[in-house]
Amino acid sequence: MKLFVFDVDGTLVDSQHLIVAAQGVAFAEHGIAAPSRTESLSVVGLSLPQAFKRLVGEDGPVEGLSESYKRAFNVLRLDPSYEEPLFPGMGDLLARLHLRDDVRLGIATGKARRGVDRLIETHGWQGWFATTQTADDAPSKPDPAMLLQAMAEADARPDATVMIGDTTYDMAMAVSAGAAAVGVGWGYHPAGALFGAGAVTVVDDAKALADLFTGALRTGADGIAPV
Incomplete structure (x- = not known):
C-alpha cells in the first residue's frame, strides 16, 4: 500500500x-x-x-x-x-488513483479546513482521501507534524509515502518526515529550489507524475528516480 x-x-x-x-x-x-x-x-x-x-x-x-x-x-x-482551476490532468489523475486498491490518497496543505472541505465538495472528491491535513490541524510546513499525522491516519510507513508539492516547504516537510519528496514544476517555487530542499525529482506535467507513480507502485516509494 x-x-x-x-x-x-x-x-x-x-x-x-x-x-x-x-x-x-x-x-x-x-x-x-x-x-x-x-x-x-x-x-x-x-x-x-x-x-x-x-x-x-x-x-x-x-x-x-x-x-x-x-x-x-x-x-x-x-x-x-x-476562478481556481485544477492544473491540467490532475483531476483525472486523482480519479484514477482513488480507484486503486494499492493506493491511499492524502492532502497536506496550508489552507484552512473550510477551504479544503469546499475544494473536495466542488470537485466531487468526497471519500477519495484517507487523510486531509490542514493549517487548522498541525504546525505550518515545513514542520513534519502535518505529514506524520497523515501517515498515522492512513496507516502508512514513511518509506511507502510520497509527498507531492510545488514549494520548498513541501519538500523539507517530506524529508523531515522520512517520506519521498516529489516536486511539480508548474507551481510557485522553481525546480532548482525544490531539488535544493530535498526533492527526489521534479515533474513537468500530470502525465510525468502518473508515470512516476507507476514506478513507485512497482518498486516502492523510496525507489523513485528522475523521469
Missing part, C-alpha cells in the same frame, strides 16, 4: 491570482505597500501567520493581516474572474 499526499495551492489548484489579490486587499487595509507577485507566491504553502511573518516580520500586524486576508479571500473567490 502506498500513500500519495498532495499539496493543494500550486499543486492541484492554480490559485495564484486569488492569493495575490487577497494579499493586496489585506495590505491596503493596513496601509502597507503590497509585496511583489514573486514575494506573495514565495510564501504560498505556509500557514497565514507564518506567511505574513515572512512578509512583514515578527513585529508586523500579522494577526490583522491574516484576518483581512481571510475576509478578502472569501469575498473574491465568489468572483468568476478569480
Whole structure:
C-alpha cells in the first residue's frame, strides 16, 4: 500500500491570482505597500501567520493581516474572474488513483479546513482521501507534524509515502518526515529550489507524475528516480 499526499495551492489548484489579490486587499487595509507577485507566491504553502511573518516580520500586524486576508479571500473567490482551476490532468489523475486498491490518497496543505472541505465538495472528491491535513490541524510546513499525522491516519510507513508539492516547504516537510519528496514544476517555487530542499525529482506535467507513480507502485516509494 502506498500513500500519495498532495499539496493543494500550486499543486492541484492554480490559485495564484486569488492569493495575490487577497494579499493586496489585506495590505491596503493596513496601509502597507503590497509585496511583489514573486514575494506573495514565495510564501504560498505556509500557514497565514507564518506567511505574513515572512512578509512583514515578527513585529508586523500579522494577526490583522491574516484576518483581512481571510475576509478578502472569501469575498473574491465568489468572483468568476478569480476562478481556481485544477492544473491540467490532475483531476483525472486523482480519479484514477482513488480507484486503486494499492493506493491511499492524502492532502497536506496550508489552507484552512473550510477551504479544503469546499475544494473536495466542488470537485466531487468526497471519500477519495484517507487523510486531509490542514493549517487548522498541525504546525505550518515545513514542520513534519502535518505529514506524520497523515501517515498515522492512513496507516502508512514513511518509506511507502510520497509527498507531492510545488514549494520548498513541501519538500523539507517530506524529508523531515522520512517520506519521498516529489516536486511539480508548474507551481510557485522553481525546480532548482525544490531539488535544493530535498526533492527526489521534479515533474513537468500530470502525465510525468502518473508515470512516476507507476514506478513507485512497482518498486516502492523510496525507489523513485528522475523521469
